[in-house]
């Protein structure tokens with residue numbers, strides 16, 4: 197796909213309802229945990245995005261059969277020791293989650309593997325995973341800069357008591373997946389609570405993974421008998437966030453987002469929106485695992501917001517949208533303690549500032565965040581926006597364009613397929629015809 201034109205005119209608002217695609221983090225985990233369980237794992241409402249397809253191909257390359265049954269994905273698990281040496285380097289594509297979680301999974305396997313990825317992923321730090329894994333006895337060689345390609349020579353692993361210096365669900369999950377294969381129990385202590393989908397899913401599959409009341413200390417007992425399960429993947433809050441934002445900032449909007457995951461380690465965007473004065477009604481749905489809800493969103497006038505370090509993990513992927521919400525809200529908003537944003541698909545602090553400035557937004561970069569001076573309307577200075585190949589930046593700019601009164605172009609719109617291939621179709625379905633992208 198080449199360039200895509202965004203026609204940015206005032207709209208009569210967003211209307212209608214959406215069933216969001218499946219959660220990306222949960223889809224990855226269902227594939228990986230299914231592959232090391234015995235029997236079949238059926239994944240319903242799996243996210244067919246580029247990142248999750250990287251995980252799917254990787255487990256196939258590790259000898260796991262994956263089939264499709266109607267809309268469901270079926271993983272034919274081989275147990276904790278059933279993976280096979282891959283014939284070629286495993287291609288992680290653009291996916292940090294696939295890479296970090298697979299490093300933990302392969303650290304204790306009885307073979308060697310090499311991980312590669314695309315040009316963005318090759319810039320991202322991997323020692324944050326290989327260093328703590330090495331304390332368990334893992335043998336993982338990164339490139340000199342601590343990046344991909346990574347060579348993993350499987351080793352017998354030891355249980356550890358370890359405190360993680362970075363608040364990262366990917367690092368924590370890698371450690372947990374390695375700890376399942378260790379010789380004794382492990383205790384993993386997080387800096388701040390991060391998304392706990394790995395822990396929830398492993399418990400469902402029969403593992404002994406305990407989270408202490410502090411929400412920071414996780415104890416993993418090794419060598420469990422994981423049994424294949426049916427996983428019903430709820431809608432992705434990180435994808436819903438684009439429409440929560442759009443309906444809030446475009447006047448006269450009223451939409452419903454169905455079956456969205458409301459695990460509290462992921463609802464920072466809801467908390468932030470509500471704190472700013474958004475009009476969102478949450479109707480919880482019955483669920484036996486990950487909690488889900490329908491969300492009704494209507495336009496609202498907002499107040500500025502300050503987010504600090506403790507707020508960041510539950511809203512990490514939605515911070516581009518917080519910058520946009522702040523840009524539409526008269527007054528000064530700040531984001532600090534978010535240096536992790538510099539290590540995503542792009543340096544998101546730099547790219548958010550660069551792209552929002554094109555729209556005339558007054559925004560200042562900090563080493564660990566942003567200061568945004570919001571305004572009712574902006575005066576665009578450059579009509580050609582760019583996703584920089586980063587899905588979340590591309591989608592955020594497409595939502596920002598809804599507030600513009602002039603036509604804008606988005607370069608590299610195809611990046612959205614990393615987490616949300618149907619993004620433009622779904623957005624169009626909520627817009628009036630003359631507003632189509």
Ligand SMILES: O=C(O)C1=C[C@@H](OP(=O)(O)O)[C@@H](O)[C@H](O)C1
Pocket residue numbers: 220221222293363364365366367369391512513536
């Ligand atoms: O574990 C996961 O599924 C994810 C964790 C987060 O990354 P970090 O753990 O690096 O913060 C998040 O940004 C990413 O989109 C998905």
Ligand SMILES: C=C(OP(=O)(O)O)C(=O)O
Pocket residue numbers: 247290291292293294513540541588615
């Ligand atoms: C950072 C992200 O994903 P990953 O780390 O898996 O590439 C994201 O989806 O915003």
